[in-house]
Amino acid sequence: MTGAGRRWQRVWVLLGVLTVVLALTLWPDSPREAARAAQACGAGDVNRATLTTKGGVTLHPCLSKVTTVMTVPRTQTSSLGCGTLFLQPCYEIKWHITAVSKTANQTLKYADGTTESGLYRLTFQQFQIDKSATLATSGGSGYTTTLVPDTSAKLGNASGQTINTDLWVTADSTINLSFLTFSCNDNVRPDNGLWTLADVFIDVSAGGCGMNLKIRYAVTTSSGANGEITGAYSVNLPNTLLTVS
Amino acid sequence: MPLMLVAFAVMGGMVTLLRQDVLAAVVTYQGTTAKFSSGRVSGQDIGFGMAQVDVAGVGTRNVLAAGFATGTLDGLCVSQVQTLPVIGDVVIKLTAGDGNSTTREISATNVQLDITQLRGSGTGINLDGRVQIGMASQDVTTLAGVDNPLGAPTGTGWWGIDATAGDIFSAKGYLYDAEIGGPISLPGLRISVTPKAAGGTECWSTPGDATPVPH
Numbered sequence: 027m028t029g030a031g032r033r034w035q036r037v038w039v040l041l042g043v044l045t046v047v048l049a050l051t052l053w054p055d056s057p058r059e060a061a062r063a064a065q066a067c068g069a070g071d072v073n074r075a076t077l078t079t080k081g082g083v084t085l086h087p088c089l090s091k092v093t094t095v096m097t098v099p100r101t102q103t104s105s106l107g108c109g110t111l112f113l114q115p116c117y118e119i120k121w122h123i124t125a126v127s128k129t130a131n132q133t134l135k136y137a138d139g140t141t142e143s144g145l146y147r148l149t150f151q152q153f154q155i156d157k158s159a160t161l162a163t164s165g166g167s168g169y170t171t172t173l174v175p176d177t178s179a180k181l182g183n184a185s186g187q188t189i190n191t192d193l194w195v196t197a198d199s200t201i202n203l204s205f206l207t208f209s210c211n212d213n214v215r216p217d218n219g220l221w222t223l224a225d226v227f228i229d230v231s232a233g234g235c236g237m238n239l240k241i242r243y244a245v246t247t248s249s250g251a252n253g254e255i256t257g258a259y260s261v262n263l264p265n266t267l268l269t270v271s
Numbered sequence: 272m273p274l275m276l277v278a279f280a281v282m283g284g285m286v287t288l289l290r291q292d293v294l295a296a297v298v299t300y301q302g303t304t305a306k307f308s309s310g311r312v313s314g315q316d317i318g319f320g321m322a323q324v325d326v327a328g329v330g331t332r333n334v335l336a337a338g339f340a341t342g343t344l345d346g347l348c349v350s351q352v353q354t355l356p357v358i359g360d361v362v363i364k365l366t367a368g369d370g371n372s373t374t375r376e377i378s379a380t381n382v383q384l385d386i387t388q389l390r391g392s393g394t395g396i397n398l399d400g401r402v403q404i405g406m407a408s409q410d411v412t413t414l415a416g417v418d419n420p421l422g423a424p425t426g427t428g429w430w431g432i433d434a435t436a437g438d439i440f441s442a443k444g445y446l447y448d449a450e451i452g453g454p455i456s457l458p459g460l461r462i463s464v465t466p467k468a469a470g471g472t473e474c475w476s477t478p479g480d481a482t483p484v485p486h
Contacts, residue, residue: 066418067410087403088410091427092321137407138427167428169321169333175395182402243405254401256435261398267478268389268396268444270321270335 067137075135077243079192080127080149083253085245091136093164093196093240098155100202100236116202116212120158122233125151128216132194134242145194145242146216153182153191155237164240170271175263182246184258193244202236213238302328304387304445305351308474310372310486312439314339314382316415317398320408320431322423324385324447334385334447336421338413339437342382343375344368346485347457348474349449352467362471363464367457372486380453381414383421389444390478400435407431443478 067073067088074086101118132145161173182191200213206220213236214220246260247253322336346368352360369376408423408431423429465471475482 067407085403088407089427090405090407090430092405092430094405094430136427137409137425140427163321163430165428166321166430167333167424171321171335171430241405244403246402254435256400259397259399259438261402261434262395263391263397264393264395266391266395268335268386268391270333270387 068139073135073137073139075243077134077147077192077194077245079190079245079247079253080129080147081190081247081249081253083247087243087245089134089136089243091138091140091242092166093242094244095160095162095164096237096239096241097160097162098158098235098237116204116206116235118235119156119204119233120235121153121155121237122231123150123153124231125149126232128221130216134194142242144197146197146199148193148195148199148216148239150182150191150193152189153180155179155181172269172271173263173266174268175266177264179264179266180260180262181244182260184248184255184260187248187255187258187260189246189248189258189260191244191246193239194242196240196242199239199241200237201234201239203232203234205232302326303351304447305349305449306443306474307350307384307446307449308346308348308443308482308484309439310345310368310441310484311375312342312344312442313375313437314342315436316340316413317342317435317437318411318413318421318431318433320411320421320423321429322385322408322421326447332387332447334387335389336383336385336408336423337389338381338383338411338421340413340415341380342378344377344379345372345375346370347377348485349446350473352473358466358468360467360471361464362467362473363462364471364473365460365462366485367460368485369459370486374486376458377456379451379455381451383413383448383450383452384444384446385448385450387445387447388478389439389442391439392441392443392479394438394440397438397440398432398434399437401433402435403433405430406433441484443475443482443484445478 075089077085098120127149129147132147133141133143134145135141156178159175159179163171182189197217200215202212203214248255317339319335319337322334323331324334326332348366350362350364352362354360367377408421408429409419409425411421411431411433413420
């Protein structure tokens with residue numbers, strides 16, 4: 027390398043070092059600090075929702091109005107299609123719970139002051155998804171956030187503790203139950219009679235081969251004080267890829 | 272040469288201040304994301320919320336802001352490639368840690384990472400206490416007594432997760448911005464500027480690759 031080349035190399039290295047130095051010496055940038063001024067959920071916090079879990083815990087979250095779509099594709103056991111002539115038993119257990127309950131006529135209030143009625147509160151006890159789960163946002167402001175755990179995921183399940191996951195979902199959410207299977211058109215919605223049958227049977231435990239829940243809000247609670255227990259790590263997403271697109 | 276000595280002296284001073292828990296830090300990257308990795312990130316009062324950052328020369332970008340009030344890390348690596356005339360691609364890399372996978376030797380308060388992609392391998396992502404999904408980003412709580420600690424846009428359309436505590440194991444990801452508002456302790460801190468042609472390597476190649484995470 028020539029003498030001039032070496033001098034340029036030193037200049038660029040110096041600039042690189044200075045870049046790192048300047049980056050380290052910058053204090054938190056002012057735009058974000060400005061954005062941290064106190065912000066209520068609507069004027070006077072009037073846009074907070076008031077929700078009660080099955081366990082009796084009352085919460086006042088400020089809700090995003092963004093849906094979290096939890097998908098576990100239903101197992102297709104035949105390559106012949108989904109016609110009524112082809113049996114597609116839902117034998118594979120991709121998710122399981124130890125109890126479920128459903129409460130209709132739920133209304134949510136969102137951060138912008140709008141409300142949505144006709145929702146259902148589903149309560150899953152010891153909720154675990156064994157494979158093929160995807161959680162993705164829908165209705166975000168120009169983005170989609172996706173969470174894909176590639177092995178068994180706990181969404182309200184801890185050894186030695188009773189964990190409930192309360193989910194406020196839309197009426198067109200579906201589950202596919204192993205004991206209520208007849209064809210691949212066996213979606214069970216919270217607003218149809220099959221779910222009532224499911225409620226009766228799932229007092230012990232149940233599993234299924236598919237799920238598509240459109241969740242407006244979800245919260246885990248336990249038998250601890252105020253419905254909260256620490257150290258149980260009831261939500262576990264192993265080998266998980268999170269992306270923003 | 273004298274200028275370079277001054278630069279190194281200033282950088283040495285900054286590193287000393289960081290090690291003495293005196294200096295808060297923000298590391299921003301212009302125009303493109305940086306790669307980061309850690310053996311384990313553990314936080315109290317942890318939250319994830321969609322937010323926006325202004326990226327120099329690019330404009331506004333949506334990110335998932337991950338924040339926690341107090342936290343510890345088992346090793347840290349942050350790297351970015353810059354293309355320079357004559358030299359070509361140069362890897363700027365910050366690493367810290369004690370090399371021991373059983374310790375979380377790095378501690379920090381008021382931390383925020385603006386992420387575009389994250390992979391937690393093995394145990395992955397653990398959330399503890401009351402976990403809420405679907406709340407507005409502005410309502411995610413990390414710092415006690417501070418509203419909207421993630422600096423998220425207000426109103427609907429901005430999704431968040433809030434938890435009492437959380438861990439991310441074997442974390443690898445991309446970020447636009449790493450901000451530590453409180454004291455940080457970075458044992459084993461090293462900052463290197465190495466041309467790729469001279470063997471400079473980033474923290475990892477792809478988030479799911481076998482490159483070991485720092486400890």
